[in-house]
Amino acid sequence: MKKVILALGLLCPGILAAQQEVFDYFIKNATVYDGTGAAGAKRSVGIRNDKVAYVGLDTLMEAKHTIDGTGYVLSPGFIDPHTHADRWLKDDNTKYLYPWIAQGVTTVFVGSDGFGTYEINKEFNLYEQKGMGANVAAFVGFGPIRSRVLGNDVVQPDKADLEEMKLLVEQGMQEGALGLSTGLLYVPQIWSETPEIIELSKVAAKYGGIYDTHMRSESGNIINSVREVISIGQTAALPVHISHIKVSGMDNWGRSTEVIDLINKERAAGLDITANQYPFVASLTGLKNGLLPKWALAGGNAKMVNRLSDPNDLKKIKTFLKKRTDEQNKRVVISSLDKKIQHLNGKSLYDLCQEWKMPIEEVGVKLLKEHPAVSGMSFSMDEQDIISFSKEPWVMTGSDGGGFHPRTYATFTQIVENFCMAKEIFPLEWAIHRATGMTAKKFKIPSRGEIKEGYYADIILFKPEEVKAHSDLVNIDYLSEGMRYVFVNGEPVIAERDFTKELPGKTIKKAQ
Ligand SMILES: [Zn+2]
Known part of the structure; x- marks a missing residue:
């Protein structure tokens, strides 16, 4: 015994x-x-x-x-530092995030362009209840904060307002935000001045966070806009990050050189400034932002629509719209997820002028009155600028995905298929690093972005020569191909090239 x-x-x-x-x-x-x-x-x-x-x-x-x-290549799953997946995560049909996981993306950041809530815990609880196809990290957004404290009109904060806004940034940071995000093209953020942003960024800095921004201008005023980012980084003493870096508008093509020189100079002087980029020559945003003068946007969509019916305002708006050339109108193409307007997708403003037999000022007003939130692609970039930015060692891959645009479906696959394999702009190890380790480090994502014992098993398995981006600027909602396995937290969301319909994503809080 x-x-x-x-x-x-x-x-x-x-x-x-x-x-x-x-x-x-x-x-x-x-x-x-x-x-x-x-x-x-x-x-x-x-x-x-x-x-x-x-x-x-x-x-x-x-x-x-x-x-x-x-x-096969095995690498960390891709981290997408700029998305509008927020809406996808709140919908039971789209919370799987198929467009992203088909590209090998295992983590998305939400709250981009300053649109994110300061109630991160509440937002994360909602995502967790539904389940997520990929991991989610979030920025605290400037938009809802300014809107809550000051409304959506053209106003500047007094001392008490500023203190109130700082407390909301603080709440977001305490609840695990990666940093403060702004979208200075959008109402009401568009009315803010630099010192206000600096004060709020100081709160993010206190928590080791970052300043992430859609800059005030990506066209004529781009250099001043980059200078603003630099001054925020220097004065608030925090790392800064420019989202979807680009130069827009034919008059500005080639100016990536100026932007790159300026950023490299500041980096050499010690500023932690980086950027993310998607590899397409067209951008996508609310049509109103490109079509109307700034003042016409004040107060939000409802007030904008009122102005479109007010005789005095309407006159001024039409005069503004009349200045648009046929060439400019040919370069703006309707591209909306809104079902009510999808029959217009693929048509340019110029096409609509022809079809509706109306001048541009009438077309613009009709579109925005009937569909204030309609979005449009703007064919405004030059391929060479995109390539120049992509070669810089401080540029990461970021999709800006979420809307009806190939960047939602094919940003990471384009980088592998086209920039890395076909054009040989950089080697595979760099294509992977700028979408994994580099991103995790910059944004303080704990234990992800590298293949390392003890790290989370966000892993992709693929053959680079099989990676195909099927979505382009004409055929948009086509998923990418090429991932044999995609693991999120050790569980496959793609196994032997098929979606498993599992939801193993977790919410991620910034490392302290
Ligand atoms: Zn943006």
Whole structure:
């Protein structure tokens, strides 16, 4: 009897240890790009629960599922630092985030362009209740804060207003926001002046956060806008990040050189300034922002629509619209997720003038009166500027996805398929780094963005030559192709190229 007990005693720890060793998934013999920018190396990777439990040379390990990774690239899942996936996450049909996971994206940031709430916990609870196809991190947005304290009209804050706004930024930061986000093209943020933003950024700085911005101008006034970002970074003493960096408008084509020189000078002087970018020559935003004079936007959509019926305002708006050239009107194309207006998708303002037999001022007014939130693509960028920005070591991949635009469906795949493989602008390790390790580090995302033992198992497995971006500026809502496996927190959301319909995403709070 004693012997048996002894034997069992010897056996049990052994059995326990062996069970401990069993991985949920073991991907053997893949070429691992670890996200740090290092070249690929042949490795096997073990996943247990939601973490990477092994990275090494062994190819024989016990696992519930073994995947032969021979000939495949294994890398961290992509992190998308600028999205409008907020709305997707609140809808049971879209919370899977298929357009993103089909590209290999395993984490999205929301609250971009200053649109995000300061009630991060409440927002995160909502997402968690529904479940998420990918992980979610959030910015605290300037828009709702200014709107709550000052409304949407042209107003400047007094001291008490500013204190009230600072408290709301503080709430967002305490609840785990990555930093303060602004979209200075949009009402009511458009009315703010730099010192106000600096005061709010100081609160983000206190919590180790970042200042992330859609700049005031991405066209004629771009240099001043970059200077504003720089002064915010310097004065509030925090890292700054320019979202969807671009130069818009034919008159400005080629000016990426000026922007790059300015940013490189400040980086050399010690400022932590970076940017993200999507690789398409057309942008997408509310049509009103490009069509109307600033004053006509004050107060929000309802007030804008009132102005479109007010004889005095209407006269001024029409005079403003009349200045648009045919060439400009050909470059703006309706592209809206709104079902009521989707029959107009793909048509330019010029096309609508022809079709409706109306001059541009009538077309503009009709569109905005009937559909104040209609969005449009603006074919305003030059490919060469996009390439020039993409080569800079401080530029990351960021989709700005969410709307009816290929950037929602094919940003990361375009970078791999086109910029890396076809055009050879940068090697694969860089295409991966600028979408994983670089992003995680800049935004203080804990334990993600690298393939490392103890890190979360956000992992993708693909062959670069099979990665295809099917969405383009004409055929928009086509998912990308090429991911064999996409793991989010150790659970596949794509397995052998099929969606699993699982929702293993987690909300992520900034590392302290
Ligand atoms: Zn934006």
